[in-house]
Amino acid sequence: MPTVTFLPSFRKVEIAKGSTILEAAQKAGFHINVVCGGQGKCGKCKVIVKSGRTEFEHEQYESILSAAEVEDGVCLACQAKVIDDLRVVIPDATLVQEQQILVDSGEIPTTLNPAVWKYFLTLVPPSLDDQSPDLTRLLWEIEKSGGPKERSIYAPLEVIRRIPRVLRESGWKITATVALVPGGYRLIHIEKGDTASHIYGAAVDLGTTTIVVYIRNLADGHIMGIGSSYNHQISCGEDILSRVTFARSGGLQKLQSLAVDSINAALTEASNSAGIDREDIYEVVVAGNTIMTHILMGIDPAYMIEEPYVPVVRRYLTTAAQRIGLGVGENSGLFIFPAVSDFIGGDIIADILASGMAESEEISLLIDIGTNFEVVLGNRDWMFTCAGAAGPALEGGEVLFGMRANPGAIERITIDPVTLVPSFSTIHNQKPKGICG
Numbered sequence: 502m503p504t505v506t507f508l509p510s511f512r513k514v515e516i517a518k519g520s521t522i523l524e525a526a527q528k529a530g531f532h533i534n535v536v537c538g539g540q541g542k543c544g545k546c547k548v549i550v551k552s553g554r555t556e557f558e559h560e561q562y563e564s565i566l567s568a569a570e571v572e573d574g575v576c577l578a579c580q581a582k583v584i585d586d587l588r589v590v591i592p593d594a595t596l597v598q599e600q601q602i603l604v605d606s607g608e609i610p611t612t613l614n615p616a617v618w619k620y621f622l623t624l625v626p627p628s629l630d631d632q633s634p635d636l637t638r639l640l641w642e643i644e645k646s647g648g649p650k651e652r653s654i655y656a657p658l659e660v661i662r663r664i665p666r667v668l669r670e671s672g673w674k675i676t677a678t679v680a681l682v683p684g685g686y687r688l689i690h691i692e693k694g695d696t697a698s699h700i701y702g703a704a705v706d707l708g709t710t711t712i713v714v715y716i717r718n719l720a721d722g723h724i725m726g727i728g729s730s731y732n733h734q735i736s737c738g739e740d741i742l743s744r745v746t747f748a749r750s751g752g753l754q755k756l757q758s759l760a761v762d763s764i765n766a767a768l769t770e771a772s773n774s775a776g777i778d779r780e781d782i783y784e785v786v787v788a789g790n791t792i793m794t795h796i797l798m799g800i801d802p803a804y805m806i807e808e809p810y811v812p813v814v815r816r817y818l819t820t821a822a823q824r825i826g827l828g829v830g831e832n833s834g835l836f837i838f839p840a841v842s843d844f845i846g847g848d849i850i851a852d853i854l855a856s857g858m859a860e861s862e863e864i865s866l867l868i869d870i871g872t873n874f875e876v877v878l879g880n881r882d883w884m885f886t887c888a889g890a891a892g893p894a895l896e897g898g899e900v901l902f903g904m905r906a907n908p909g910a911i912e913r914i915t916i917d918p919v920t921l922v923p924s925f926s927t928i929h930n931q932k933p934k935g936i937c938g
């Protein structure tokens with residue numbers, strides 16, 4: 502198997518002959534810009550081959566590579582195939598750089614209505630006069646404490662197995678966690694002692710480029726911590742169409758696990774900032790565009806980018822969060838916002854709910870600019886909405902000086918209303934390199 506050595510770090514990786522340099526770089530842990538999803542169209546994945554043989558038709562890419570670049574050994578990482586041992590330089594401009602992620606949030610007054618509850622219970626131990634089984638005794642106590650009726654609570658086997666030990670080791674003082682699930686209620690956890698105040702939910706904004714997680718205390722409703730991450734799927738294509746193309750060529754599982762990794766990274770940051778244990782997150786709610794949520798759930802998005810543009814599912818989805826790999830409490834629920842259509846996803850439904858425009862008589866215009874751009878116009882009686890691509894067009898895909906929110910991007914321009922003198926600020930106050938979307 503050929504070895505590819507990446508410079509200047511001298512990181513080495515072995516890769517099957519015929520694999521692309523891009524695949525070798527990803528295996529070595531580099532995040533390379535793949536704006537077009539590896540189709541050889543964008544020229545953002547340029548690398549310099551210093552030594553070794555590759556299979557790469559320079560003539561095919563004359564519009565992307567200058568004669569001087571070809572002379573210097575520059576090729577496209579997504580198209581150049583590894584034939585034998587290589588030494589490859591990855592220029593800084595080819596790597597995905599650290600970005601500024603907007604995480605500000607105003608706390609919107611909401612009525613707390615979680616789908617999960619904790620009950621601190623003190624049970625009467627069994628006796629010869631009362632030989633009720635442990636589970637029945639526990640569920641009765643939940644009902645007596647104001648919880649759902651004993652018969653409506655389903656208890657999964659893994660929780661039942663823990664009951665006898667936890668009850669006796671705790672001196673019959675335990676906290677039971679019950680969740681609302683389709684068709685009834687579910688006993689999802691039992692713990693020793695009183696942990697009723699340790700109950701948290703995570704709201705996840707699953708964007709095409711970035712992911713933001715908010716941790717909310719489900720006992721009093723406060724936002725306790727915020728975390729963010731890139732969407733690691735960027736290494737498989739920057740825009741939504743490139744991701745679907747990647748999924749179509751057998752990459753769905755990889756995209757799904759990259760989305761989960763990204764959410765877990767943001768969850769860790771948010772839990773650390775909140776000072777809580779991720780195991781105490783019992784409810785995860787995800788809002789994202791329809792393609793992103795399909796990929797997160799491992800559902801094939803292939804038919805959403807061709808006529809007649811049909812998603813597999815539009816209704817809300819729910820499952821155990823750990824089932825797709827999210828690092829939260831055992832049996833914690835995952836809820837995916839429903840979508841309206843292929844192009845109008847659960848992120849817009851979340852925007853509409855959070856803005857309150859669905860309850861207002863006044864006509865409002867809601868604009869959500871991200872990698873995609875959505876607009877909703879209307880009030881409580883009617884709404885019109887439309888969507889299109891936004892971010893990639895501006896952020897380095899089509900506009901010469903467009904770039905992502907990297908250091909050096911102009912993020913704010915002000916014109917003094919009196920003197921008309923313009924001024925600007927850049928991310929990290931670096932010399933301006935371009936304008937970010």
Ligand code: FES
Nearest residue numbers: 541543544546579
């Ligand atoms: S040309 Fe290689 S990712 Fe676009």
